[in-house]
Amino acid sequence: MADKTLPLVYSCSGCSSAAQLANAVALKLDRDGSAEMSCIAGVGGGVAPLVKLAQSGRTILAIDGCPLACARECLARQGVTPDHHLLLNEHGVRKKMHTDYDPAEVDGLAAQAAAMLRAPG
Numbered sequence: 001m002a003d004k005t006l007p008l009v010y011s012c013s014g015c016s017s018a019a020q021l022a023n024a025v026a027l028k029l030d031r032d033g034s035a036e037m038s039c040i041a042g043v044g045g046g047v048a049p050l051v052k053l054a055q056s057g058r059t060i061l062a063i064d065g066c067p068l069a070c071a072r073e074c075l076a077r078q079g080v081t082p083d084h085h086l087l088l089n090e091h092g093v094r095k096k097m098h099t100d101y102d103p104a105e106v107d108g109l110a111a112q113a114a115a116m117l118r119a120p121g
């Protein structure tokens with residue numbers, strides 16, 4: 001049963017190491033109960049139930065791997081501005097193609113994201 005009091009977290013989920021790291025951080029927040037992850041592809045694609053959830057007024061954290069900010073832009077297409085935005089490149093993450101992210105980076109970034117969620121929006 002979904003806890004509707006949890007904040008929502010969205011991540012970009014592209015092909016690069018930074019995008020996959022963003023996805024991994026969002027998954028960690030979801031799995032440890034800090035937030036509920038929802039699907040940014042559905043938001044960007046205008047899929048009705050996912051757009052409705054994004055527009056529900058719950059606190060939102062968007063996690064993006066690079067300044068192109070695909071997750072934030074997908075939300076913007078539906079008139080939604082995230083309360084918090086974690087840009088991984090501002091935390092020392094480099095975007096590499098054809099390369100996996102370093103799993104050792106997930107916990108520290110997830111802790112920073114959780115701290116953002118505890119702070120006022």
Ligand code: SF4
Pocket residue numbers: 012013014015016018019022064065066067068069070071095
């Ligand atoms: S924000 Fe950057 S890293 Fe993430 S999907 Fe878009 S281009 Fe890729």
